[in-house]
Amino acid sequence: MDSLFFLHSIEALESTSLEIKKGLFWGGNFEEIEPLLKDGSIAPEEIKVFVGYSGWASGQLEEEIQSGSWFVSSLNTKDILEASDVINSGSIL
DSSP states (O other): OOOEEEEEOOGGGGGGSEEEETTEEEOOOHHHHHHHHHTTOSOGGGEEEEESOOOOOTTHHHHHHHTTOSBOOOOOHHHHHHOHHHHHTTOBO
8 A cells, every 4th residue: 555556648758657558658757747636637537546456366356257257348538538437447458
């Protein structure tokens, strides 16, 4: 619970982020994002913040997908950032 991760659609921060899907970025320099969050420059639908970490052993995720433990979808960036009930359930890839 001591790790902070975030998904966002803020292209201005792409130099410190990893684009994982067109217009959707993983991580970045939180020191750049923090003042934007505080002054309201970033809308809630532009960022999702996660605390904690969950990982898989080699091949484990593939096995869980095959067994039906995960719902795999091709959502667009807007749906991913705005669908808090889907993301919070831990069932989106």
